[in-house]
Amino acid sequence: MFSFLFIARIVMSWYPKIPVGKFPYVLAYAPTEPILIPTRKLIPPLGGVDVTPVVWFGLISFLSEILIGPQGLLVLLSQQVG
Template sequence: MIAALGVVNLDQLEWNSLVSPVLGVFLGLMILLFIFRIVLTWYPQVDLNTMPWKLIALPTEPLLIPLRKLVPPLGGVDITPIIWVGIFSLLRELLLGQQGLLTMNGY
């Protein structure tokens, strides 16, 4: 928005100062939300359609639905949130870790 007003030229900004923090917060938040989903599976009486649980279910459910079609429950346990924690953790490490792609390329 600031660039649209002509105040700041985005070419002058270092991409690392924009991409890395936003991506780090997003991936960290998604990992945290999926960990909450894992804990909530231990309490089947929790209704995910009521507040505050809906705040956890809304961003995670669209990712869980397609994966549930591919990965059936093991012994009656839904492991799809665990898979997503692994995926987001791997992405965070590959992109933002000490030797991550964005770190090594200077972004």
């Protein structure tokens, strides 16, 4: 679910004048902003572009593949138990 929210945040960043406090934009803004604020302290905007939603999308995709992908750790463990 957060992957889709971060994709929405990436698209929203292309349009800086979007009213993020209004529906439907607040649906993607409100749950992701608390995660992005501390990340922006570690990774400042590059050339005026906020890359933190891209970083989180990549991290979530990577962890998802490592844990529950076709050769993921949880899949392999469940095969060994069963």
